[in-house]
Amino acid sequence: QVQLQESGPGLVKPSETLSLTCTVSGGSISAYYWSWIRQPPGKGLEWIGYIYYGGTTNYNPSLKSRVTISVDTSKNQFSLKLTSVTAADTAVYYCAREAYTAMWVFDSWGQGTLVTVSS
Amino acid sequence: DIQMTQSPSTLSASVGDRVTITCRASQSISSWLAWYQQKPGKAPNLLIYQASSLESGVPSRFSGSGSGTEFTLTISSLQPDDFATYYCQHYNSYSRTFGQGTKVEIK
Numbered sequence: 001q002v003q004l005q006e007s008g009p010g011l012v013k014p015s016e017t018l019s020l021t022c023t024v025s026g027g028s029i030s031a032y033y034w035s036w037i038r039q040p041p042g043k044g045l046e047w048i049g050y051i052y053y054g055g056t057t058n059y060n061p062s063l064k065s066r067v068t069i070s071v072d073t074s075k076n077q078f079s080l081k082l083t084s085v086t087a088a089d090t091a092v093y094y095c096a097r098e099a100y101t102a103m104w105v106f107d108s109w110g111q112g113t114l115v116t117v118s119s
Numbered sequence: 120d121i122q123m124t125q126s127p128s129t130l131s132a133s134v135g136d137r138v139t140i141t142c143r144a145s146q147s148i149s150s151w152l153a154w155y156q157q158k159p160g161k162a163p164n165l166l167i168y169q170a171s172s173l174e175s176g177v178p179s180r181f182s183g184s185g186s187g188t189e190f191t192l193t194i195s196s197l198q199p200d201d202f203a204t205y206y207c208q209h210y211n212s213y214s215r216t217f218g219q220g221t222k223v224e225i226k
Contacts, residue, residue, distance in 0.1 A: 044206065044217060044220040047214070050215070058213045061120060094162055101168055101172075101174075102168060102169045102172060103151055103168055105165055106153075106208070109163065
């Protein structure tokens with residue numbers, strides 16, 4: 001059974017870059033979409049973007065100018081970079097796998113990691 | 120961009136009640152809709168995909184229906200484990216969009 005684990009700093013200063021990595025174990029990173037999703041405290045889910053294992057990316061238009069998602073298939077990892085962060089970027093960040101079951105669905109998730117933007 | 124709007128935002132119900140949550144899309148999305156359940160402090164869990172297909176292992180009291188712009192998630196007889204927040208989610212070839220969520224509370 002595939003497992004996903006987010007890692008990275010829990011505290012980022014305003015205007016700096018948030019960087020997170022998701023390590024995939026128990027399965028290959030190939031043939032799936034891999035997404036980052038975030039959830040501000042007490043609020044709903046926001047899709048940030050995805051990368052296909054071959055490198056194709058797509059981002060939420062509201063974040064597109066600040067987001068980069070990359071993949072390292074040799075390490076079975078994918079990563080998120082979000083630049084110029086503000087307090088509004090404080091959230092639990094989830095990595096998730098999309099599998100095709102008649103449609104692409106988020107079938108596996110990491111446990112989530114809280115990132116706080118504060119000086 | 121397609122917007123997904125859920126109603127109600129909060130729902131108070133008792134064990135055994137039949138519960139219905141609605142999700143509306145700003146334009147037709149065919150049946151490209153999924154439903155997830157999220158409990159506090161946990162990642163969401165897939166319940167329904169393609170509007171009405173039950174994910175393996177999900178209790179049969181959960182069902183989904185709809186197509187086009189209006190969709191519903193129904194819990195036929197609410198159980199204690201079902202008190203949670205529910206999200207609809209649309210997918211297309213370039214984007215994924217969540218509804219704002221519906222919290223099901225104990226009445």
